Amino acid sequence: MNLRDDEAVLEEARLERQTFEGAQELQPRPRTKELVITGGGMWPEDSLDDTMIINMGPQHPSTHGVLRLMMELDSEEVLRVKPVIGYLHTGMEKTGEELTYVQGGTNVTRMDYAAPLSNELVYSMAVERLLDVDVPPRATWMRMMLVELNRMSSHLLFQATNGMDIGAVSMMLYGWREREEVLRFLEYVTGLRMNHNFIRPGGVAADLPDGWQSRALELCDTVERGAREYEELLSQNPIWRERTVGIGIISTDECLARSITGPILRSTGFAWDLRKAQPYLAYDDVDFDVVYGMTGDVFDRYSLRLSEIFESIKIVRQCVERMPAGDYRLQDKKLTPPPRARIDESMEALIHHFKLFTEGFKVPAGETYVAIESPRGEIGCYLVSDGSGKPVRMHIRGPSFYNLQSIEPMGTGSLVADAVAIVSSVDPIMGEVDR
Amino acid sequence: MADDEAREDEHETAPEPVAPDDLPKPDDDVAAALVERFAGSVFDRSHGQPVVYVDRAVFADVARFLHDEQQFTMCVDITATDHLLDGVRYAPPGVATERYEVVANFLSHVRNRRVRVICAVPDSDPSVPSLTGVYPGANFPERETYDFFGIEFVGHPELTRILMPDDWEGHPLRKDYPAARVPVTFKGDPHPR
Numbered sequence: 001m002n003l004r005d006d007e008a009v010l011e012e013a014r015l016e017r018q019t020f021e022g023a024q025e026l027q028p029r030p031r032t033k034e035l036v037i038t039g040g041g042m043w044p045e046d047s048l049d050d051t052m053i054i055n056m057g058p059q060h061p062s063t064h065g066v067l068r069l070m071m072e073l074d075s076e077e078v079l080r081v082k083p084v085i086g087y088l089h090t091g092m093e094k095t096g097e098e099l100t101y102v103q104g105g106t107n108v109t110r111m112d113y114a115a116p117l118s119n120e121l122v123y124s125m126a127v128e129r130l131l132d133v134d135v136p137p138r139a140t141w142m143r144m145m146l147v148e149l150n151r152m153s154s155h156l157l158f159q160a161t162n163g164m165d166i167g168a169v170s171m172m173l174y175g176w177r178e179r180e181e182v183l184r185f186l187e188y189v190t191g192l193r194m195n196h197n198f199i200r201p202g203g204v205a206a207d208l209p210d211g212w213q214s215r216a217l218e219l220c221d222t223v224e225r226g227a228r229e230y231e232e233l234l235s236q237n238p239i240w241r242e243r244t245v246g247i248g249i250i251s252t253d254e255c256l257a258r259s260i261t262g263p264i265l266r267s268t269g270f271a272w273d274l275r276k277a278q279p280y281l282a283y284d285d286v287d288f289d290v291v292y293g294m295t296g297d298v299f300d301r302y303s304l305r306l307s308e309i310f311e312s313i314k315i316v317r318q319c320v321e322r323m324p325a326g327d328y329r330l331q332d333k334k335l336t337p338p339p340r341a342r343i344d345e346s347m348e349a350l351i352h353h354f355k356l357f358t359e360g361f362k363v364p365a366g367e368t369y370v371a372i373e374s375p376r377g378e379i380g381c382y383l384v385s386d387g388s389g390k391p392v393r394m395h396i397r398g399p400s401f402y403n404l405q406s407i408e409p410m411g412t413g414s415l416v417a418d419a420v421a422i423v424s425s426v427d428p429i430m431g432e433v434d435r
Numbered sequence: 436m437a438d439d440e441a442r443e444d445e446h447e448t449a450p451e452p453v454a455p456d457d458l459p460k461p462d463d464d465v466a467a468a469l470v471e472r473f474a475g476s477v478f479d480r481s482h483g484q485p486v487v488y489v490d491r492a493v494f495a496d497v498a499r500f501l502h503d504e505q506q507f508t509m510c511v512d513i514t515a516t517d518h519l520l521d522g523v524r525y526a527p528p529g530v531a532t533e534r535y536e537v538v539a540n541f542l543s544h545v546r547n548r549r550v551r552v553i554c555a556v557p558d559s560d561p562s563v564p565s566l567t568g569v570y571p572g573a574n575f576p577e578r579e580t581y582d583f584f585g586i587e588f589v590g591h592p593e594l595t596r597i598l599m600p601d602d603w604e605g606h607p608l609r610k611d612y613p614a615a616r617v618p619v620t621f622k623g624d625p626h627p628r
Binding site for chain 2: 085086089091093094095098129130132256257258259260261270272277278365366367368369371378380382384385386387388392393395397401402404405434435
């Protein structure tokens with residue numbers, strides 16, 4: 001074949017791919033299995049009729065939002081599965097290019113809506129790295145405490161929805177009960193239950209309110225009591241074990257090859273946690289363990305997330321004990337707003353306040369990638385600046401987006417009912433997948 | 436589109452020739468190995484992180500090298516940047532700049548380190564070799580980059596749109612694709628899109 005023909009064929013294939021409607025659909029595949037009917041059986045007459053392609057979602061109660069799974073089924077067995085995403089796409093990365101660095105936090109916090117503080121943290125750390133500034137110790141410890149509380153609330157949400165997906169509906173109520181307590185505390189500190197925009201470039205938005213220590217410790221006790229209850233309710237429950245043990249197994253190598261991070265990777269027995277491996281904030285100053293599983297099945301992922309709640313409680317208790325005094329943000333007039341009281345008495349403070357919230361601040365040209373451990377895995381922020389007040393590119397590496405690639409190896413060969421358990425154990429947050 | 440072309444002409448400036456000896460020496464052994472193996476690569480330390488700018492023709496070979504010989508177990512992230520409208524463009528000396536940059540972050544769990552590989556992609560032929568042959572996890576991010584920037588990953592098994600609808604026109608994260616280009620369709624609109 002000469003080169004020209006080759007190019008023409010390639011071009012044709014490319015055009016067809018780009019113009020083909022429904023390019024994401026699961027395509028029929030060539031049949032390899034010829035059905036041989038022995039004896040005088042009545043079925044099946046048509047060998048092409050033995051499998052069917054069905055949609056699960058995007059409006060399905062167990063798909064955690066608007067995830068659509070295309071599955072090829074041979075009666076109850078899943079032969080192929082393919083996630084189709086994009087139903088919640090709102091162009092947040094494009095929006096991020098239109099917002100100043102001060103406003104950017106309100107945008108990123110809406111991506112992973114179950115763990116908004118992780119998003120704010122990774123974005124703020126990326127901006128701070130481009131600016132080459134360090135935040136004061138109190139801000140660092142406050143960030144760490146809030147992110148760990150958020151990890152607790154995210155894992156409690158997982159326990160609730162995972163329980164309901166697999167059939168332990170009472171878990172739904174219990175999980176929500178404790179999560180509500182965590183959100184109440186976050187509201188007490190940040191002013192909002194979700195989408196806080198509390199962690200900002202340069203520190204955090206406000207200091208901790210008076211009497212937070214006792215409330216935080218009380219919260220730790222409540223969540224600990226609740227998590228022990230879940231453990232009693234589920235871990236030894238024969239029905240629960242029947243539904244989860246040995247289901248949806250994935251190996252470490254497969255996880256690494258498919259860029260899967262977080263609890264799914266750890267459940268395979270690979271103890272990789274960015275909080276330990278590449279410590280940020282003050283994680284090398286606190287005492288906690290990296291929890292990892294053994295087999296990489298649905299049960300391991302459930303029990304791993306449950307254990308991580310206890311580890312987070314440990315970190316929060318240490319934060320309460322060792323919270324340093326001092327400033328909760330940088331006192332840089334060009335970067336953080338002046339205290340409210342200063343605006344009444346100082347013209348300069350008023351101008352700084354006005355400039356900061358209308359124009360924001362300028363960031364020197366450069367590019368950086370910052371990664372932290374969110375409840376779902378490695379969340380990263382790739383930020384490119386051209387020296388102006390708005391980023392050229394603000395890309396968030398959402399762990400759920402990559403973790404969805406694990407559904408294919410885990411779901412192939414499973415039963416339909418187990419596919420629900422598998423999707424649930426991946427714990428995808430569609431806001432972050434689609435951004 | 437004449438407007439865009441004019442802007443592109445303005446944008447393309449010939450890089451100042453830099454003698455190879457003047458380039459910064461890599462102080463990171465992975466980056467040093469990369470620069471040694473792939474001629475024409477440029478090392479940069481960007482806010483403490485090792486970055487290597489490579490030619491796009493060897494993009495997949497670089498990934499293969501990192502995976503097979505340098506124990507880089509995971510391709511963490513692939514994305515792109517459109518530098519069409521940059522005010523001050525950040526580029527280390529010796530790097531030939533083009534409109535797009537494809538950025539890949541690699542992570543080695545064994546050696547606990549990261550390296551970022553960037554290659555310039557011109558507007559006239561937006562394509563790079565796909566990394567899916569080396570890292571199957573590059574599947575989704577490459578589809579996303581194709582969807583948003585229209586950069587073709589040659590060798591990708593199924594390069595279709597992933598987040599935008601299949602019949603969408605244009606690539607939304609390009610800088611010549613303005614936000615709010617498509618008017619919002621409200622319920623009861625006599626002329627729905």
